[in-house]
Amino acid sequence: MAGEASNAPDEALSVEPRGENLLAICFTAMASPCEVLLPSTTAPTAALELGALVAQEAWRVEKKFSRYRCDSVTAWIHENRGTVIEVDRETASLIDFAGRCFELSSGLFDITSGVLRYAWKFDGSDRIPEPAAVERLLPRVGFKKLRWQSPRLLLPDGMELDFGGIGKEYAVDRAYDSLAVRCSAPFLINFGGDLRANRPPLHGSWQVGIERPDTDRRATMILDLKYGALATSGDARRFLLKDGVRYGHILDPRTGWPIPHSPRSVTVAASSCTEAGLLSTLALLQGVRAREFLEEHGVRYWLLQ
Amino acid sequence: MQLELETRLAKAAHMRRQLMAASCALLGAAAARGQEARMAPADSGLLEDWSVDSALAYYHEDGRIQAIEPVVNIAKLFADGQALNFNVTFDSLTGSSPNGALTSRSAQTFASPSGKSAHAYTTAPGQLPVDPNYQDDRIAVGGTWALPVTRVDQLSVGAKLSDEHDFFSVTVDASIAHDFNEKNTTLSFGISEEFDSLQPIGGAPVPGSDYALFEKTGHKTKNGVGALLGVTQVITRNWLFEFNLSVDRFKGYLNDPYKITSIIDSAGNTTGYEFESRPDQRTRKSAYWENRVALGGQISTGLSLRYMRDDWGVRSDTAQLHLHWSFSNRDRYVEPTFRWYRQTAASFYTPFILSTEAPTTAYEASDSRLGAFHALTYGLKYAQKLPGLGGREESEFSVRVEYYQQTFNVRTATPAALQGLDLYPGLKAVLVQVGWRF
Amino acid sequence: MNFKQICIFCLLSSTAIAGGCVSLGVKPWQRDVMAREDMRLDANPLDAAIDDHMYFSKEASSGGRSFAGGGCGCN
Numbered sequence: 001m002a003g004e005a006s007n008a009p010d011e012a013l014s015v016e017p018r019g020e021n022l023l024a025i026c027f028t029a030m031a032s033p034c035e036v037l038l039p040s041t042t043a044p045t046a047a048l049e050l051g052a053l054v055a056q057e058a059w060r061v062e063k064k065f066s067r068y069r070c071d072s073v074t075a076w077i078h079e080n081r082g083t084v085i086e087v088d089r090e091t092a093s094l095i096d097f098a099g100r101c102f103e104l105s106s107g108l109f110d111i112t113s114g115v116l117r118y119a120w121k122f123d124g125s126d127r128i129p130e131p132a133a134v135e136r137l138l139p140r141v142g143f144k145k146l147r148w149q150s151p152r153l154l155l156p157d158g159m160e161l162d163f164g165g166i167g168k169e170y171a172v173d174r175a176y177d178s179l180a181v182r183c184s185a186p187f188l189i190n191f192g193g194d195l196r197a198n199r200p201p202l203h204g205s206w207q208v209g210i211e212r213p214d215t216d217r218r219a220t221m222i223l224d225l226k227y228g229a230l231a232t233s234g235d236a237r238r239f240l241l242k243d244g245v246r247y248g249h250i251l252d253p254r255t256g257w258p259i260p261h262s263p264r265s266v267t268v269a270a271s272s273c274t275e276a277g278l279l280s281t282l283a284l285l286q287g288v289r290a291r292e293f294l295e296e297h298g299v300r301y302w303l304l305q
Numbered sequence: 306m307q308l309e310l311e312t313r314l315a316k317a318a319h320m321r322r323q324l325m326a327a328s329c330a331l332l333g334a335a336a337a338r339g340q341e342a343r344m345a346p347a348d349s350g351l352l353e354d355w356s357v358d359s360a361l362a363y364y365h366e367d368g369r370i371q372a373i374e375p376v377v378n379i380a381k382l383f384a385d386g387q388a389l390n391f392n393v394t395f396d397s398l399t400g401s402s403p404n405g406a407l408t409s410r411s412a413q414t415f416a417s418p419s420g421k422s423a424h425a426y427t428t429a430p431g432q433l434p435v436d437p438n439y440q441d442d443r444i445a446v447g448g449t450w451a452l453p454v455t456r457v458d459q460l461s462v463g464a465k466l467s468d469e470h471d472f473f474s475v476t477v478d479a480s481i482a483h484d485f486n487e488k489n490t491t492l493s494f495g496i497s498e499e500f501d502s503l504q505p506i507g508g509a510p511v512p513g514s515d516y517a518l519f520e521k522t523g524h525k526t527k528n529g530v531g532a533l534l535g536v537t538q539v540i541t542r543n544w545l546f547e548f549n550l551s552v553d554r555f556k557g558y559l560n561d562p563y564k565i566t567s568i569i570d571s572a573g574n575t576t577g578y579e580f581e582s583r584p585d586q587r588t589r590k591s592a593y594w595e596n597r598v599a600l601g602g603q604i605s606t607g608l609s610l611r612y613m614r615d616d617w618g619v620r621s622d623t624a625q626l627h628l629h630w631s632f633s634n635r636d637r638y639v640e641p642t643f644r645w646y647r648q649t650a651a652s653f654y655t656p657f658i659l660s661t662e663a664p665t666t667a668y669e670a671s672d673s674r675l676g677a678f679h680a681l682t683y684g685l686k687y688a689q690k691l692p693g694l695g696g697r698e699e700s701e702f703s704v705r706v707e708y709y710q711q712t713f714n715v716r717t718a719t720p721a722a723l724q725g726l727d728l729y730p731g732l733k734a735v736l737v738q739v740g741w742r743f
Numbered sequence: 744m745n746f747k748q749i750c751i752f753c754l755l756s757s758t759a760i761a762g763g764c765v766s767l768g769v770k771p772w773q774r775d776v777m778a779r780e781d782m783r784l785d786a787n788p789l790d791a792a793i794d795d796h797m798y799f800s801k802e803a804s805s806g807g808r809s810f811a812g813g814g815c816g817c818n
Contacts, residue, residue, distance in 0.1 A: 093331050100327040104320050173332050275328040288602075292776075296317035360789045364797065374796070376789055396796075443815060465814050472816025489768025499812040531810045537784065539768045542776050547784050553811045561818075593807030597784060599776045611807040621804040629781040638781070648803055674803055674818065686790070705790060711801065736797060740789060 011059065013051050015044060021203045025051025029058035030066075030168050032192025039185050039202060050183050054175040058191060061171040065094075065163040067114065074161055081155045084147075092151040094163060094170065101166075101278055102143040108285040109278070113253035114162030115140045120258075122249040134256035141253050169194050169231050169277030176273070188225075196229035196273045210267055210302055225269075231276035233284050234265030234304075250284045259287040266290060269300040356380045360740035367733040370400040370439065388451040390463075397442045401435035405564035405671045407657045408433050408726050409575045418563050419507040420519060433730055436563070443469040457484040461495075471562075474501045480533070491537040497553075499529040505562035512582030513669070516565050527557030543599040554588045566671040568658045573722025576660055581670035583653070589615040605629045618652030619675065627684075637689040642707075644682035651675040656717055656728065677714040678731065682707055688740075700743030707736040 011027070018024040018037060025036045025047055036054045038047050067074045073091050087095070098111040115137050119129040140158040147154035155161065163170075168191050175189050176196050188197040188206050197206050205224035210232075223230075234250070248262045266283045270276035279299055286293040294301040357379050364372040374396040381389045404415060410430050417424030417438060428434040449463035458481065465476040480495025503509060508521030531553035539545045565578040595609035611623040624645045631638035653668035654675045688703035713729035769777075776782060785791075791808070799805040800817035 097327055097331040100323070104323055104327075170331070177332070271325070272328050272332060274331060275324055278324055278328070293317075296314055297321050298318075298770075299321075358789050360793065362793045374793065376793065378789060394792075441816075445815065467814045467816075469816050474814045474816070476810075476812055476814050478810055486768055487770070495810070497810040497812060499814060501816075503816070529812050531806075531812055533810060539777065542769050545777065545782070545784070547808075549807060551806055551811060553806070589804075589806075589811060591804070591807050591811070595784060595808065597782050599779065599782055605779070605781045609808075611804070613804040613807070615803075619803045621802070623804065623807070629786075631781065646798075646802065646804075651803070674801060680802070707794075709797070709801075732801065734797075734801075736793070738790070738793060 011055070013048060013055055015047055015051070021201060023047050025054070027051070027055045027058075029055065030062050030171065030191065032168070034058055034191045035189075036179070037188040037190070037201075037206070038183075042185065050179060050187075053178055053182060054189055057175040057178050058171050061167065061174055064090075065167050067160070067162055067164070074163060077153065077155055077161055081157050081159070084152055084154045086151050087153055089151070094166070095148060095153065095161075096150055097274075098163075098166070099143060099148065101282075105282050105285065107143075107254055108252065109165070109282060110141065110143050110253035111161055111163060111165065112143050112146065112159050113141050113251060114160045114164070115158070116251050116253070116256055119256070120249070120251065122247075128247055138256050141256070165281055166274060166277060168192065169229075169273040172196050172229070172231075172273035194229075194231045194273050194277060197225055197227050200226045228269055228271055229273040229276045230267055230269050231273050231280050232265055232267040233277065233280035234263065252285070259285055261288045263290045264304045266294070266304075267302040268294070356382075356743070358740070358742045360738055362736060362738040364734060364736050366400070368401065369435065369732070369734075370398055370402060372396055372398040387453070388449075390449040390451075392447050394445040394447075395443070399440050401437045402439040402563075403433055403435050403673065405561075405566055405581065405673075406434040406578060407567035407569065407575065407671070408723075408728050409567070409569075410573065410723070410726070411575070413575060415565075416519070417507075418505065431726055433727075441469055441471075443467060443472075457488075458482065471505050472501065472503055474499060476500075478531075489539040493533075493535045493537070495533045495535075497529075497531040497533075499531075499555075501527045501529075501557075503527070503558060503562065509558060509562045510560070510580035512560050512580060514580050516578035516580060525558030525562075527555055527559055529553055529555040544596065546594065546596040548595075549593040550591075551593070552588065552590045554586065556586045559583045559585060559587055560670075561672055564670065564672045566655065566658055566669055568660050569720065569723075570660050571720070571722075573720045579658065579669070581672065582668050583670050584617065584668055587615055587617055589613060603631050617675070618654075619648055619650070621646065621648035623647075637687070640684075640686040640688075642682070642684040642686070644684075645679070646681075647679040648677065650677040650716065659720075673713070673729070673732075676729075677716055678711050679714060680709060680711040680732075682709045684708070684736075700741060703738075703740040703742075705736070705738040705740070709734045709736065 014026050016024050016026065017040060021040050022037045023040050023042055025038070027034050034055070036051045038050060063069060063071065064073050066072050069075060073087070077085065077087070101109040116134070119133045119137055121127065145156055145159065172189055172191050172194050173196065176198070179187060179189065180198055186197070186199045186201045188195060195208065200206070205226050208223045208225050208230065210223060247258045248264070250259045250262045251257065252259050262284050266280040268276045268280040268283065270279060279294070279297065283290045283294050283301070283303070291303055294303065357377065359377045360375070362374045362376070364370070364374065374394065376392065376394045378390065378392040406413065406415070408431060412430050413428045413434055415426055415428070415434065415436070417426070417436070424438050426437055445465065445467035447463065447465035449461055451459055451461040453459050460479070460481050462479045463477070465474070467474040476497060476499040478495060478497035480493055482491055482493035484491050502524060503526065504524040508523060509525045511520045511522060514520045531551060533549055533551040535547060535549040537545065537547045560581055560583050564581045566581055567575045568577045568579060569575050591611060591613040593609065593611045595607065597605060597607050599605045606629070607627045609625045612621070614620045625642065627640055627642040629638060629640050651670065653666045653670060655669050656671050656676070658664070658669060684705065684707035686703060686705040688701050691700050691702050709732070711732040713731050715729055719728060780786060795805065796815070799813045799815070805811045805813055
């Protein structure tokens with residue numbers, strides 16, 4: 001969940017028609033354009049209300065877990081390094097989930113790897129860090145180093161927790177749940193490309209545009225989504241380029257260096273956005289083997305080298 | 306290896322289940338319940354996009370023909386699975402082309418095909434007679450349209466047009482392909498129809514007529530019909546193959562209007578020439594088998610075999626092997642190739658006619674392409690990915706070189722008088738090609 | 744093995760394959776290697792077309808992978 005320094009997100013909602021059949025309620029959260037798509041037959045007040053539900057959930061998750069906010073749970077955990085603290089149930093579930101992913105990915109997915117950003121600034125320049133600088137950060141990385149017995153956590157000195165890797169997708173799923181209990185109409189929730197739909201709209205299916213699809217050719221591919229979630233990992237703008245070698249921003253927490261030959265972006269379809277997001281992140285972490293990893297898992301995916 | 310693979314796949318399936326369980330736990334059973342994201346069948350992971358594949362080939366035969374051939378192929382894929390393909394080929398040939406006559410101990414003079422004395426040519430004693438004024442420019446366009454009719458069936462139609470100053474051809478084809486067995490097997494069937502119109506320079510010779518009489522008639526045509534039945538099968542994770550059976554039949558004027566056969570006497574002197582005469586029908590059958598096998602993450606290999614026979618008595622075997630070796634994370638690759646080819650002569654193939662003997666067959670032709678020979682091709686291709694053009698991510702640049710050599714298998718007894726002459730010189734050629742795909 | 748025997752053999756094998764009694768193949772998640780560009784049967788169509796043109800004009804055989812007609816006057 002990248003976020004700028006502002007601690008007061010622009011909490012404005014706007015409603016606009018989208019095509020002939022849909023209404024979109026738009027807002028900004030987690031530094032991404034977000035929207036909720038509803039049938040155009042929805043009454044405007046009802047649409048705003050439902051949109052507000054989704055937006056509030058998005059802002060709530062952002063405020064709670066963003067590392068950029070001083071009033072977030074993440075900030076509070078960091079303030080209390082070296083002492084045993086008891087986290088709330090939602091945070092505990094997230095840390096449990098991160099732990100499972102750490103195990104399943106054999107250490108590639110690690111929410112303690114955020115400290116590496118002190119060495120790596122992915123601004124498109126050619127300033128790659130000194131190996132010694134990266135070496136110095138490595139002892140501060142490693143999920144295993146946490147003392148975690150749900151709900152009690154002891155964060156060692158120098159370490160940080162970063163929920164950015166799963167935050168946006170988790171927010172989609174949470175917002176989806178809160179909307180699904182109130183809305184029986186077909187809807188689609190989209191937070192900057194991580195999206196989920198409950199059922200097909202009346203006119204057939206949701207037309208989702210994926211910007212960077214498979215087979216290395218640029219086009220906007222239109223998918224027909226009936227229901228389910230899509231998540232995309234990777235960002236073509238965040239990299240360093242030195243001597244013709246491209247250093248992507250996906251870092252291997254075990255070495256502190258970028259995963260070589262990582263695809264630029266991976267989009268995965270799954271039943272929940274969290275699961276889709278995990279699979280796409282794990283695929284990126286496989287580097288050269290990304291495509292084979294996705295094939296082995298039998299998921300629908302789109303990959304851009 | 307097999308055990309390692311199974312372990313990896315079992316692990317992947319296990320991880321998937323664990324991941325789903327973990328997400329459920331995080332989101333609460335109610336939230337993560339729901340089926341897999343479902344896409345309407347139309348998308349199939351395809352993209353709507355243009356792609357261009359272009360190449361420039363230069364072909365050079367030792368002492369004979371040279372050709373330059375630029376080709377461009379443009380493909381467009383639609384999101385619903387339809388595909389459109391359009392290509393343009395231009396080729397320009399110049400040089401010397403054997404006219405079918407036999408090498409002789411005396412000089413030989415030939416009229417040009419058009420009969421104009423300006424292009425008459427003489428062949429020195431002991432040299433293979435070739436027409437040095439051979440020139441031909443050809444332009445061809447073609448296109449195909451592929452349409453998925455159901456989730457497992459695809460229909461494809463195509464057409465081709467080719468035009469040279471003495472030959473015009475139109476071909477249309479249609480085929481249908483059916484996937485089953487979880488897309489491991491694809492059956493396909495296709496038919497094609499070709500119509501050719503020949504307007505040889507100076508007219509089409511009456512087959513088998515005397516060269517000196519120069520009996521020529523107007524333009525001629527020929528027609529061909531073909532059918533192809535194929536199966537593509539995935540055998541293992543690393544091996545798939547394609548097997549095709551095809552048959553085609555051509556009818557009409559099947560002679561090469563520029564080729565002649567030497568008539569020699571018992572002393573080996575050339576006493577005259579005849580225009581060749583081939584049957585006006587030809588049926589060919591072939592069986593083709595192509596394999597692709599992956600040997601690890603960076604290497605794959607292909608082996609193909611083809612067996613052909615026709616009712617002119619020609620039988621041929623072809624074997625082709627290539628290795629694909631990518632390195633630098635598949636940014637570049639090399640591909641060495643090797644091809645072996647052998648054919649037997651047509652039943653009416655004869656390098657010369659003995660004037661003292663009665664003809665044994667109704668037809669005769671001395672075109673070396675109907676003779677018995679074997680040929681080897683050695684090739685090497687190098688390709689490299691480059692940054693894209695016009696906003697595209699990547700393009701591929703390639704260079705390819707091939708060396709092709711034909712060696713005759715002489716079956717006819719050489720007349721004593723012509724011993725020592727190289728009557729069947731064979732062929733050596735080099736192909737150099739650069740390509741760009743984006 | 745003459746042509747007729749080859750054809751019969753192949754037809755029987757294809758029928759067997761098609762009938763699924765020999766259920767060869769892989770599961771969808773095992774198609775990772777097949778997804779590679781170099782494993783496509785039509786991986787380099789232009790190279791194949793240029794080669795086929797060369798062989799069509801110098802030999803008596805053509806086709807196999809696709810239709811045998813030449814569509815040009817060079818043979």
